[in-house]
Amino acid sequence: MDDLQRELGPLEDLEDDNDSSDDTSSKGKTSKLPLVNAMHAETPRETGFHKSTRACLELIREALLHHRWQEAAEYMACYPQMLEDPTNGKAQQYKELIWRISAEILHHHPNSKMEDYNNIYERMKHSGVKHFLMISLEHSFHLLHNGHIEDAKHQLSVAESWRHGKESAAQYQRIKLVHAYRSLLDYLIWCDKKFTYINNTEYPDCGENQDMHNYFRQASVNLKEILKKPGVWDPFILSYVEMLEFYEDHEEALRVLNDYAYDSTFPPNPNAHVYLYQYLKRQNASERKLMKVLKVLHVSVPSHELMLEYSSLLLQSEKKTSDTQKALGVVLELLDFACWRSNLDVWKLLKAIIQKLQLQEDWRDSVAAKMAARKDWWPALHFTSFHARKDSQQNPELKEVKASLTKILCPDLMLKYAQLDG
Incomplete structure (x- = not known):
């Protein structure tokens, strides 16, 4: 728009820039004030x-x-x-x-019909070369959205082989993007063939399996290449890892996910750590490995839903004292965000952590240290009379859990939350 x-x-001026007119009176400084109703303005030319x-x-x-x-x-x-305007520059x-x-x-x-889309995309692609690759990419997206996977792949295959003049840096980047999306379509076709192959286990078709493997090879070539370039490549990563897992190439899958998560040349991306954690969990990795990944995720997104799992793992850790205190900090940081305020699981986990801390002599000091920076604003976020009435009506169990924690978290305050029965 x-x-x-x-x-x-x-x-704008449609005449030659080398106009030799001596009339300088009309070429003074132009006002920078916005024009009123500029769209209706007319120029002599x-x-x-x-x-x-x-x-x-x-x-x-x-x-x-x-x-x-x-x-x-x-x-x-x-x-x-x-x-068709000959004066249009x-x-x-x-x-x-x-x-x-x-x-x-x-x-x-x-x-509108598919033929209408095809006509306009083809017309615009061949009306000039500047936007050929991007129009081809958009055309393939529309075909894919309407279920025409093979046609979408054909569009990208044509675009892959397209060249015009000396390849510019921008053209190179767009061609790489076309390669990547064409490989993503190979992955989608591979998924369809995998579904068919798995559902025909009684009468396995070796030809179908070989065809599926061919699509895997085609997809993996460009997916590996695109992942060498720093960027956010979430759908490509997930596709490639899924195929590697199917063929049990776990070493390569783990290498790809580790590079995506920890390579400093890539932009910060919390999803990269989520994908690595989910993969390790599927592979039954040790709790220490899982916590190592979640620790990094916690730094970038302390409100992430996986922090519930992180605090649970810390609570179950063999390093009882230090990890339990870490678990307390993780859960309190979750509750710093209003989106977790009414989540019963978080409050129950907080209560379990404090109960475990109470086995230590200095547990009050540990809680006080974590709550020191929160005592001025946490009561207004969680423990008002309004919250008490709301929790009593909507979730009585939540009200009970929170009320049992008020004196522990805010021992120096007389909170109305614990005084109201709802």
């Missing part, structure tokens, strides 16, 4: 053709804003004539505008 708004502004196409674009915008998709489609059928910009608006109309038009 921003591009559309720019196009509705006054038409606008022809009737320019005026009509600008008016058409304005009508398209109005139709889009009011969700009049049929009206927008009718106007859009006329607007591409802008590409911004052809690529207009092509992208036509591509974006056309796709938006088709996404919302109640009578």
Whole structure:
């Protein structure tokens, strides 16, 4: 919509930049104040053709804003004539505008058909080379969304072999992205074939198994390559690891997940540690290994739902004193976030941790140290009379657990929460 708004502004100078006119009176400094109703402004250089196409674009915008998709489609059928303007120095910009608006109309038009999408995507791909790869990628996404996996793969296969002139850095990056998504489609086809193969265990088809393995090899080649480049590649990682697990290549799967989680050249990504933890858990890894991964996740996302598992593992740890105190800190940090305020499991876990701490002589000092920075605001977050009434009505068990902890967590305060029966 921003591009559309720019196009509705006054038409820029369409004449040669080397205009030798001596009239400097009209070339003074332009005011930086915003123009009132700029979309209707006219310049002396606008022809009737320019005026009509600008008016058409304005009508398209109005139709889009009011969700009049049929009206927008009718106007859009006329607007591409802008590409035929011999004085237009911004052809690529207009092509992208036509591509974006056309796709938006088709996404919302109640009578749009797959043929309509195919026609507009093919037309825009071949109207210029600048956006060929991105349009091909978007086209394949739309085909995939509608269940046409093979057609989507064909679009990306064509885009993979596409080249134009000297390969720029941007073009190189886009081609790599096309490679990656084509491999993701190979993975989806592999999933379908795996499902068929697994469900035919009584009469296994060796040809089907070989075909499935071929898709695995095709997918893995580019997936390995894309994962060498720092970035957030979550769906590609999950796809590759699933295939490696199926073929029991656990060493490679663990290497990929470790690199994704701990390689400092990759951007920080909590999901990377989640995926590594889930994989290790599936492989029945030791509790120490699991806690090591969750410890890193805790630093970046202390409110993550896996912190419940982390604190439980700490509570069960053989290092009773230090790990139990760590578990207390993890649970209290969870409860620092309002989204966990009414979660019974968190409060029950907190109570279990404190009960274990009470086996130590200095347990009061441990709790007081963790609550020192919270005593000024925690009561307002958890222990008001409003919370007492709400918890009594919605979850009496939660009310009971929280009430039993008020004197332990805030021993110096007279809290209304524990005094109300609801």
